[in-house]
Amino acid sequence: MTAAATDRAKTDKTAAPAAAPARRPRDLGWLGVPVTAAAGLAAFWLFPEDLGLLTRILATALYVLSLDLVLGYCGIATLGQAAMFGTGAYAAGIAAVHWIGDPLALLAVGGLAGGLIALLTGALILHARGLTLLMLTIAVTQIVQEVANKARDWTGGSDGLSGIDPAPLLGLFRFDMFGRTSYLFALAVLLAGLLVARRIVRSPFGLACRGVKEDPLRISAIGGSPKAYLVAMYAVAGVFAGVAGALTAVTSGIVGLDSASFSWSAEALVMLVLGGTGRLYGAVLGTVSFMGVHHILAASDPFHWMLFIGLFLMGVVLFLPGGILSGIERLGGLFRAKGGKA
Amino acid sequence: MFGIAVDGVAYGMILFIISVGLSVTLGLMRVVNLAHGAFAMVGGYVASYAAQTLGLPYAAALVVAVALTVLATLPLETLLYRRIYGHANELSQVLLTIGLTFVIVACVNYLFGPTLKRIPLPDALLGTVSLGPKAIPTHRAFVIGMGAVTLLGLWWLLERTDFGIRLRAAVDDPAMAAALGIRTERLYMATFALGTGLAALGGVLGAELLPLEPYYAIRYIVLFLAVVAVGGAGSIFGSAAAALALGVTDTAGKYLIPNFGEFFFYAALILILFRWPHGFFKGRTA
Amino acid sequence: MKPALLEVEGLSKNFGGLQVSSDISLSLHPGDRCALIGPNGAGKTTFVNLVTGVIPPSAGTIRLDGRDVTRLPAAERVRRGLIRSFQVARLFKSMTVREHLELAVLQRDGRTFRLFASVARVPGLADEVAGLLDIMGLGAVAATPVGSLAYGQQRLLEIALALAMRPKVLILDEPAAGVPHSESQRILDAIDRLPKDLAVLMIEHDMDLVFRFASSIVVLAQGRLLCRGTAQEIVADPRVREVYLGSRAHAH
Numbered sequence: 001m002t003a004a005a006t007d008r009a010k011t012d013k014t015a016a017p018a019a020a021p022a023r024r025p026r027d028l029g030w031l032g033v034p035v036t037a038a039a040g041l042a043a044f045w046l047f048p049e050d051l052g053l054l055t056r057i058l059a060t061a062l063y064v065l066s067l068d069l070v071l072g073y074c075g076i077a078t079l080g081q082a083a084m085f086g087t088g089a090y091a092a093g094i095a096a097v098h099w100i101g102d103p104l105a106l107l108a109v110g111g112l113a114g115g116l117i118a119l120l121t122g123a124l125i126l127h128a129r130g131l132t133l134l135m136l137t138i139a140v141t142q143i144v145q146e147v148a149n150k151a152r153d154w155t156g157g158s159d160g161l162s163g164i165d166p167a168p169l170l171g172l173f174r175f176d177m178f179g180r181t182s183y184l185f186a187l188a189v190l191l192a193g194l195l196v197a198r199r200i201v202r203s204p205f206g207l208a209c210r211g212v213k214e215d216p217l218r219i220s221a222i223g224g225s226p227k228a229y230l231v232a233m234y235a236v237a238g239v240f241a242g243v244a245g246a247l248t249a250v251t252s253g254i255v256g257l258d259s260a261s262f263s264w265s266a267e268a269l270v271m272l273v274l275g276g277t278g279r280l281y282g283a284v285l286g287t288v289s290f291m292g293v294h295h296i297l298a299a300s301d302p303f304h305w306m307l308f309i310g311l312f313l314m315g316v317v318l319f320l321p322g323g324i325l326s327g328i329e330r331l332g333g334l335f336r337a338k339g340g341k342a
Numbered sequence: 343m344f345g346i347a348v349d350g351v352a353y354g355m356i357l358f359i360i361s362v363g364l365s366v367t368l369g370l371m372r373v374v375n376l377a378h379g380a381f382a383m384v385g386g387y388v389a390s391y392a393a394q395t396l397g398l399p400y401a402a403a404l405v406v407a408v409a410l411t412v413l414a415t416l417p418l419e420t421l422l423y424r425r426i427y428g429h430a431n432e433l434s435q436v437l438l439t440i441g442l443t444f445v446i447v448a449c450v451n452y453l454f455g456p457t458l459k460r461i462p463l464p465d466a467l468l469g470t471v472s473l474g475p476k477a478i479p480t481h482r483a484f485v486i487g488m489g490a491v492t493l494l495g496l497w498w499l500l501e502r503t504d505f506g507i508r509l510r511a512a513v514d515d516p517a518m519a520a521a522l523g524i525r526t527e528r529l530y531m532a533t534f535a536l537g538t539g540l541a542a543l544g545g546v547l548g549a550e551l552l553p554l555e556p557y558y559a560i561r562y563i564v565l566f567l568a569v570v571a572v573g574g575a576g577s578i579f580g581s582a583a584a585a586l587a588l589g590v591t592d593t594a595g596k597y598l599i600p601n602f603g604e605f606f607f608y609a610a611l612i613l614i615l616f617r618w619p620h621g622f623f624k625g626r627t628a
Numbered sequence: 629m630k631p632a633l634l635e636v637e638g639l640s641k642n643f644g645g646l647q648v649s650s651d652i653s654l655s656l657h658p659g660d661r662c663a664l665i666g667p668n669g670a671g672k673t674t675f676v677n678l679v680t681g682v683i684p685p686s687a688g689t690i691r692l693d694g695r696d697v698t699r700l701p702a703a704e705r706v707r708r709g710l711i712r713s714f715q716v717a718r719l720f721k722s723m724t725v726r727e728h729l730e731l732a733v734l735q736r737d738g739r740t741f742r743l744f745a746s747v748a749r750v751p752g753l754a755d756e757v758a759g760l761l762d763i764m765g766l767g768a769v770a771a772t773p774v775g776s777l778a779y780g781q782q783r784l785l786e787i788a789l790a791l792a793m794r795p796k797v798l799i800l801d802e803p804a805a806g807v808p809h810s811e812s813q814r815i816l817d818a819i820d821r822l823p824k825d826l827a828v829l830m831i832e833h834d835m836d837l838v839f840r841f842a843s844s845i846v847v848l849a850q851g852r853l854l855c856r857g858t859a860q861e862i863v864a865d866p867r868v869r870e871v872y873l874g875s876r877a878h879a880h
Contacts, residue, residue, distance in 0.1 A: 135571035214720040223706035310444030
């Protein structure tokens with residue numbers, strides 16, 4: 001290196017103090033899995049009466065996580081995630097009623113179905129943007145719901161699909177009437193989902209998707225196809241959503257039309273944004289707070305719940321655009337700053 | 343057959359009156375307003391209260407409902423919507439307006455209760471009018487007439503008035519309009535008022551077809567959005583054509599092929615948007 | 629002489645009746661350092677867009693390394709080594725400098741559809757990225773999100789990104805635009821360190837920069853190629869004077 005070059009390196013260092021605090025918040029993300037596991041087990045001991053609700057929360061967290069892959073890491077604003085969730089739930093439910101008993105195989109069926117429908121519809125609609133894309137995702141969900149409604153012989157139509165009775169997990173653990181097996185099974189699946197999702201967002205593929213989110217045209221300029229990444233991530237998220245749907249079907253024993261509804265899509269979006277997008281654990285935190293508060297408030301009057309969540313949502317958009325997690329991060333930053341001064 | 347057509351057209355006109363308000367605000371302010379259905383619902387409830395509890399005549403209830411809805415929602419424009427105008431904010435728009443919808447649903451339920459509300463029709467709208475050999479229910483004829491008046495009125499407003507010229511200029515090129523001294527803030531406010539006024543009008547007129555209950559705001563918003571998406575944002579005639587097509591096929595579907603009406607509708611929606619992503623009618627002219 | 633890397637023949641483009649590029653022929657060989665100059669509206673940007681495949685030509689052929697690429701889409705030309713940098717820095721604001729280069733290298737190698745590999749463990753990636761950072765003098769800011777980078781450094785990253793894609797032909801669209809004159813030397817230094825066998829075409833207004841960079845200069849005027857030559861030849865050419873100082877010539 002020439003003297004001039006070393007000089008330049010020096011001035012670079014002094015000219016760019018911003019280089020120092022470039023730690024990514026996600027680098028602490030590995031903590032999330034043990035923390036989630038510990039919290040999940042603690043809840044198992046603390047609330048043995050509410051395992052049914054808690055199991056639903058865990059499965060929903062996986063569903064919201066699938067939306068984070070699409071929205072938080074690819075920037076696709078969608079109101080159609082329930083199409084994949086519902087497809088996975090119905091596929092697993094129908095398989096369980098007619099052919100398959102093994103719960104893990106049922107999850108695989110759900111994931112496959114969710115991934116396939118996402119791949120097919122994604123390839124068809126992901127050229128669009130903005131309102132058009134929102135409409136297309138809504139339309140896909142409505143079609144899935146309508147098919148489920150009309151295929152009454154298979155799905156039970158508006159009565160819902162019941163009679164899902166999975167075999168013991170791994171041939172060892174029966175799904176007991178207290179829901180203990182269901183809960184621990186759901187917790188294990190969610191943790192596995194978090195690990196896989198974390199792996200994916202840190203992979204070369206995840207990096208490319210973040211690029212597409214920021215500037216699709218620039219991705220074309222380095223020789224990539226933005227739509228290929230979008231469709232691929234949409235399909236991956238479809239697998240996650242499908243597994244979440246299957247998990248709900250297996251643990252609750254029933255699949256209803258609302259699992260493929262517009263409002264279920266919208267609720268996923270609300271939960272994700274409450275927790276914070278693009279962080280994976282935001283999905284878990286958002287789901288737990290949303291469904292927890294829902295459980296408390298909706299018990300008295302569903303409209304109290306709507307008022308609360310509506311005001312909360314507006315508050316988040318106006319004052320806390322990054323969701324709860326970013327609020328905590330900012331608070332943390334504030335404390336750190338104070339500690340530094342003291 | 344004739345009855346189906348009349349019902350379909352009347353239903354389409356209601357969809358048009360409500361959706362065109364959404365279309366205009368989307369076209370100008372680029373805001374995906376999921377609370378638009380809630381505004382229509384508020385109009386309907388106010389009219390119902392004015393007519394049933396206060397005993398106002400139908401026409402007066404209609405006017406009061408539209409005026410009150412506009413007055414009640416204008417502060418929302420200043421306080422909330424102004425922060426989320428523009429292309430880049432879709433997600434914030436969706437979330438904020440979902441939140442607003444929830445709040446309105448909860449408030450309406452608190453004030454008026456969860457039961458179905460009616461707006462009693464005056465005697466003048468109860469009979470039938472004869473049209474040559476056929477007879478049409480007067481209420482349907484009235485709705486179709488109001489739809490036509492709205493269509494013509496909007497056309498006149500946008501094509502023939504100073505307001506319309508400014509509005510179209512701002513839609514075509516916001517930066518240029520601002521540079522020419524068009525005060526976009528007041529223009530946005532006026533357009534927002536126009537949009538909610540139309541929503542309220544549609545909510546009142548359509549109470550027979552889209553029954554008033556607290557979940558109205560959530561139940562029908564997908565329909566209104568579909569009309570706008572197919573018609574093209576900001577296009578009056580596009581909205582009219584899309585709404586009428588939707589109204590007629592949906593009504594015909596209910597009578598003729600009751601099992602698959604909705605299915606065909608959304609499949610058609612996907613195909614149309616696949617081919618013309620900016621709406622069927624926008625796609626044609628552009 | 630080595631075979632040409634880029635050969636443009638009779639390239640033309642009309643928009644409606646307007647001829648914005650007419651019959652441009654140009655070839656670049658390995659090691660060429662060619663500057664494309666011309667007054668505003670001469671059609672420089674259109675020419676770059678035609679060559680890179682952003683807009684289709686009305687007539688003419690483009691050959692890259694001996695193969696006809698005239699009908700290929702832009703992304704495919706990129707994969708074959710025809711790379712451009714942008715006049716206005718177009719970068720991913722929240723991603724770090726290192727992530728930009730990692731993405732470009734992974735994309736070039738077709739490794740971006742690996743879902744379960746870790747970026748940190750892709751063999752050879754870290755070394756190659758370190759090399760690129762070094763060439764452009766960006767090592768100290770490798771972990772900085774691009775949004776908080778000084779503009780001159782963003783321009784350097786633009787060039788580093790182009791370089792990461794292993795170009796055969798590199799088109800630099802005003803690489804020093806928006807950079808203070810005092811700092812443009814750093815960009816020129818970086819360009820000096822580009823691999824020697826590369827063919828580089830630079831579009832530039834700043835004649836100072838052009839004279840320091842270019843071994844040959846091409847002058848474009850009104851969509852036509854006016855002349856090509858060394859710096860001395862171009863300065864001495866009366867037609868070039870006419871184009872740049874030209875109102876007198878048009879007056880009669």
